[in-house]
Amino acid sequence: MEIEQSRVLDALPAMVWTAKPDGHVDFVNRRWSEYTGLDLDQVRCSGWQAAIDPQDLPNLIESWRSILACGEPGEMEARMRRVDGQYRWFVIHCSPMRDDVGRIVEWYAINTDIDQRKRAEEALRQDEARLTAAERDIRQTIDTIPVFVATYSPDGTRTFVNRTWQDYMGLTLEDAIGPSGKTFPHFYPDDVERNDAAWRVALESGEPLTIDVRVRRADGQYRWHTSRRVPHRDENGRVIRWYSVGIDIDDQRRAEEALLASRHDLGLIINTIPVMAWSARPDGSPEFFNQHYLHYVGLSIGQSKDWEPAGPLSEYWDLTAAVHPDDVDRLAATWEAILASGKSGEAEARLRRFDGKYRWFLFRANPLRDEAGNIVKWYGTHTDIHGRKRAEDALKRSEAFLSEGQYLARMGNLSWQVATGKITWSEPLYWIFEFEPGTLVTLERIASRVHPE
Structure with missing residues (x-):
């Protein structure tokens, strides 16, 4: 079972690891090992810490302990060292698996590369003056990175979308902003009201928004994205702009679904064998x-x-x-x-x-x-083993019947291993040949009991 699960996890297009209820890592899949250059023996106990940026390690350990303590799904962020020595940002989603009585028996986690998203968020936090001075370069950067980038006015009207956004949606900048800047027909129907309600709450409260939604691509395919919107405030604390990034997490969602399906398949195997x-x-x-x-x-x-x-x-x-x-x-x-x-x-x-x-x-x-x-x-x-036990009982009865028959008929049987010369006698033969029971029997001793003629 464990071998089958390892194969499934190794086939997933994501960096996956598992840990015992106490938080000790007990498995990392192939993609995790290929990225870090560390195998399972090297990451057991606290060996995995060697792959974490020392600046991020204390916060990561504290976050991991908090998640273990509350026993609920959570996420952490840290920079991880690639096998070539480069550090990249990852978000680590952790979720517990529980037994029938609700106790945690294993933790499952997926590491998702968010390095480009972090860079985009850092760029969006730059002050307004620097953004104005470097607008052309920033625009080029924002248009190049493989995440959705958008800006909104305080009332929620879209004022800018990057090239990635336009290419994905199949819309021009003019189509995306202006009078149609408050509408968005590309959400999956079941996600529209949920997203709109969450966005209204964020606009009213001025608090950041994070939500997962399915977004329709220009070819009609829907993919899961994490949308994160943060407000930009002036010196008086008023929201003057909203910045948004959208990260494609469809592969991550598929990996999570594959993990659930794997668990279900393992259950089917156990109940089918x-x-x-x-x-x-x-x-x-x-x-x-x-x-x-x-x-x-x-x-x-x-x-x-x-x-x-x-x-x-x-x-x-x-x-x-x-x-x-x-x-x-x-x-x-x-x-x-x-x-x-x-x-x-x-x-x-x-x-x-x-x-x-x-x-x-x-x-x-x-x-x-x-x-x-x-x-x-x-x-x-x-x-x-009922069949085997019945056969053993039948054999015992047969052996007992043979022994009783030999005793009544004053007969016996022997076996002679020619290679070793060992002779094995049945009990009646000791009596017939007048040998002491347990006496070592040889051909010479047998011959001594045969009539000379």
């Missing part, structure tokens, strides 16, 4: 049973195929439920011993099917540890 699989917390309390398990024991009978318990599984079931009464104590003792040892283990027991019939299963458990060596979860499987 013809094995009863489960997981438990470090204390051994059950946390998850796949659909094969739930169906076998009857928990999901009468429910939809995607049924999931409404509360913690420990309220419904435990690993010894449905075990044959004669096997419960032995299985429970083995499970307690495995938990105490912290090592993999296995046991055999009969498990009751939903129709009341018992079948033999091989119970196997294996611990998952964090970077500090602490067990964070147990994974296990139940494998049906």
